[in-house]
Amino acid sequence: MSFQKRFQAEGEVAVVTGGGRSIGLQTALALAEAGAHVVIIEPKEEMGKEGLDSLLAKGFKAELIVGDVTDSARMTEVADHLAARGTPATILVNNAGIGESGTPSEAVTDEQWLRMMNVNINGVFWCSRAFGSHMVKAKRGAIVNLGSMSGTIANRPQPQTPYNVSKAAVHHMTRSMAAEWAQYNVRVNAVAPTYIETPMVNANPANRDRIEGWLRDTPMGRMGQADEVAAAVLFLASEAASLITGAILPVDGGYTCW
Numbered sequence: 001m002s003f004q005k006r007f008q009a010e011g012e013v014a015v016v017t018g019g020g021r022s023i024g025l026q027t028a029l030a031l032a033e034a035g036a037h038v039v040i041i042e043p044k045e046e047m048g049k050e051g052l053d054s055l056l057a058k059g060f061k062a063e064l065i066v067g068d069v070t071d072s073a074r075m076t077e078v079a080d081h082l083a084a085r086g087t088p089a090t091i092l093v094n095n096a097g098i099g100e101s102g103t104p105s106e107a108v109t110d111e112q113w114l115r116m117m118n119v120n121i122n123g124v125f126w127c128s129r130a131f132g133s134h135m136v137k138a139k140r141g142a143i144v145n146l147g148s149m150s151g152t153i154a155n156r157p158q159p160q161t162p163y164n165v166s167k168a169a170v171h172h173m174t175r176s177m178a179a180e181w182a183q184y185n186v187r188v189n190a191v192a193p194t195y196i197e198t199p200m201v202n203a204n205p206a207n208r209d210r211i212e213g214w215l216r217d218t219p220m221g222r223m224g225q226a227d228e229v230a231a232a233v234l235f236l237a238s239e240a241a242s243l244i245t246g247a248i249l250p251v252d253g254g255y256t257c258w
Helices: 020-032 045-057 072-084 109-139 159-183 200-202 206-209 211-215 226-237
Strands: 013-017 037-042 062-066 091-094 141-146 186-193 248-251
Touching: 013 020, 013 109, 020 037, 020 045, 020 091, 020 226, 037 045, 045 062, 072 109, 072 141, 091 109, 091 226, 109 141, 109 159, 141 159, 141 226, 159 186, 159 200, 159 248, 186 226, 226 248
Parallel strands: 013 037, 013 091, 037 062, 091 141, 141 186, 186 248
Antiparallel strands: none
16 A cells, blocks of 8 residues: 555545534544545534535535434444444544633532533543444444543643543543454544634633633644644544554644643
8 A cells, every 4th residue: 555545534434523613524524535434423413514515515425413422322323323324434533522611620510520521531432332333343443532632731721620631531541442442453542632723712701811821831832723633633543543553642732742
């Protein structure tokens, strides 16, 4: 196989949770450009339709399936449906997640904590189990999880213990599944992004006072872009990373170097 072909995904079926917007949509686009048939999963149709339409308008193979990653039965149903029709997922990108910061640990409510864990940890496990079981049977597949540099460090100045804990769990889940499924030729890796310039980040008034400090703490002196994360996901999902499993790839502008 040529080096160029190693970065392609022709013939692959790539499921991207939360693929309708931002990093998820850029990831869906990257995989589609590489030749994959992309399946976007969003909890509501309106959350994914615009992204889907943009992919279809470019002539890519893509579809939208409505489903909430926190609903384990629904994720199993979707995975089984794809397999039954002859298009089992060969790539899974666990992108769906939520973020919240600014609440000191002593003020975090039970509801805040449980919601963060349900989406960011349970959702990743339910999807990995559902789609990964078919990969294990086929002895072929790649899973890429969206972790965070926050799974390695404690951010400043904002407190965000629940989020940090959830992403640390994603990192260790990645390593644990990678070790377990390597015998089946199923690779499991994660990317760990820095602060990414997204509409959601820019719309939060609290972040206006934080960004200057974030940039001081980053050797490259800038925030990341969604397509930069997507490029790293594409690499880990492709045959170019055929010997890589259990890796947590920093996409952080050097933030975790200091």
